[in-house]
Amino acid sequence: MKTSNHNRYLVKSLVHASRxxxxxxxxxxxxxxxxxxxxxxxxxxxxFRLLYTLHQCGFLDKVGENxxxxxxxxxxxxxxxIGYAAQGQDTSFDREVRxxxxxxxxxxxxxxxxxxxxxxxxxxxxxADYLIKEQVDLVIEFQTDEVIAPAIASKYLQAxxxxxxxxxxxxxxxxxxxxxxxxxxxxxxxxxxxxKKHWNGEVDEIVLVELSRAGSLPKARMRGxxxxxxxxxxxxxxxxxxxxxxxxxxxxxxxxxxxxxxxxKARRILVGAANDSSALGALRAFEEAGRGPECAVVGQNxxxxxxxxxxxxxxxxxxxxxxxPEKYGDGLLRLALDILAxxxxxPAVFTTHQxxxxxxxxxxxxxxxxxxxxx
Numbered sequence: 460m461k462t463s464n465h466n467r468y469l470v471k472s473l474v475h476a477s478r479x480x481x482x483x484x485x486x487x488x489x490x491x492x493x494x495x496x497x498x499x500x501x502x503x504x505x506x507f508r509l510l511y512t513l514h515q516c517g518f519l520d521k522v523g524e525n526x527x528x529x530x531x532x533x534x535x536x537x538x539x540x541i542g543y544a545a546q547g548q549d550t551s552f553d554r555e556v557r558x559x560x561x562x563x564x565x566x567x568x569x570x571x572x573x574x575x576x577x578x579x580x581x582x583x584x585x586x587a588d589y590l591i592k593e594q595v596d597l598v599i600e601f602q603t604d605e606v607i608a609p610a611i612a613s614k615y616l617q618a619x620x621x622x623x624x625x626x627x628x629x630x631x632x633x634x635x636x637x638x639x640x641x642x643x644x645x646x647x648x649x650x651x652x653x654x655k656k657h658w659n660g661e662v663d664e665i666v667l668v669e670l671s672r673a674g675s676l677p678k679a680r681m682r683g684x685x686x687x688x689x690x691x692x693x694x695x696x697x698x699x700x701x702x703x704x705x706x707x708x709x710x711x712x713x714x715x716x717x718x719x720x721x722x723x724k725a726r727r728i729l730v731g732a733a734n735d736s737s738a739l740g741a742l743r744a745f746e747e748a749g750r751g752p753e754c755a756v757v758g759q760n761x762x763x764x765x766x767x768x769x770x771x772x773x774x775x776x777x778x779x780x781x782x783x784p785e786k787y788g789d790g791l792l793r794l795a796l797d798i799l800a801x802x803x804x805x806p807a808v809f810t811t812h813q814x815x816x817x818x819x820x821x822x823x824x825x826x827x828x829x830x831x832x833x834x
Contacts, residue, residue, distance in 0.1 A: 478501070489522050539597070539796070544587065545574065545575050546603060552762055559791075567792055574586040597798060598615055603707065608629040609629075612632060628674075633807070637680070637812070638809040639679040639683065643680035644683040644687040647689075648690065649687075649757055649777065649816070662688075663695075664699045664701060664725035664729075665701070665731070666731075667701070668737040681731065688729065688731075699725065701719060703719060705733065705736075706737075711737075713744050714744075735765035739758065751775055755775055766820050774817070781812065781813045781814075782811075782812060783810065
């Protein structure tokens with residue numbers, strides 16, 4: 460216990476109570492009245508009254524008639540301050556990650572400082588400066604631009620702040636997120652099976668709607684899609700592969716695929732997209748061109764908008780690979796606390812993936828009817 464020369468400001472009863480709490484040297488320490496008398500040096504009457512009061516206030520649990528221990532809610536550990544730099548794209552994926560992390564932090568009594576990167580590299584750099592100024596113990600970074608990742612990482616490393624990078628690798632960070640190639644492979648398998656069943660494997664074109672700014676690792680998702688199709692069916696020699704940059708956004712993907720459809724003469728087109736926003740943008744481009752039956756589309760993330768599309772009759776959005784962002788918060792906080800406790804952690808922690816189709820969407824998301832899905 461720290462004191463100063465201004466002893467006249469001290470509330471002595473609180474000082475005495477803190478001495479009693481300090482007598483419990485671990486969370487599982489069970490003490491009798493005489494043990495507390497011995498460890499504090501206070502007289503028996505004072506110790507009895509303090510123990511009784513601390514028990515009534517919820518700081519101590521009573522074990523039997525005459526034994527006490529620290530209440531389970533009282534933790535003799537430091538309250539960590541963790542910074543969360545949210546991606547800020549205002550998608551359901553971002554909201555689920557943020558909400559889950561907030562809930563996990565509250566449960567673990569961790570102070571969470573949230574800033575919004577707004578899907579812009581310059582703001583992400585300013586967010587890093589702010590979190591460093593706030594002297595956080597650890598940062599969880601969610602920003603999608605690979606080009607700016609080294610600069611952000613350098614700031615945290617210079618400040619000696621450990622950090623976790625969600626979905627996009629940052630130098631020196633512990634990675635948490637998708638196994639991109641595996642997720643892409645699952646989507647590709649689904650596209651290949653669909654093409655074999657409905658088109659007898661006769662595919663004219665494969666369109667990959669990428670997220671170029673995210674860099675090399677998410678590109679593995681697109682390579683996985685192409686490889687997955689090839690593992691299920693023989694891709695015809697005449698089949699063209701077109702790579703379009705949808706930037707992970709509905710409107711951009713809509714415009715890029717719209718332009719592509721004005722140029723291509725292909726009639727049987729498989730579409731694999733980096734995320735659901737891009738996948739839905741691509742699908743709408745086919746539909747507005749009157750070419751909906753000419754495509755089959757697979758997305759990634761299984762966001763509510765995608766799940767709603769899967770439930771529509773005759774949709775050509777055939778599947779999405781789920782990442783379960785609602786579970787990210789628990790995993791992220793466990794990883795953060797392990798890092799802060801200096802436990803050995805792997806360089807990468809991959810999340811669980813599951814292909815979601817029109818057949819199983821209600822099994823994995825039975826409560827979607829309770830959600831209000833934006834148009």
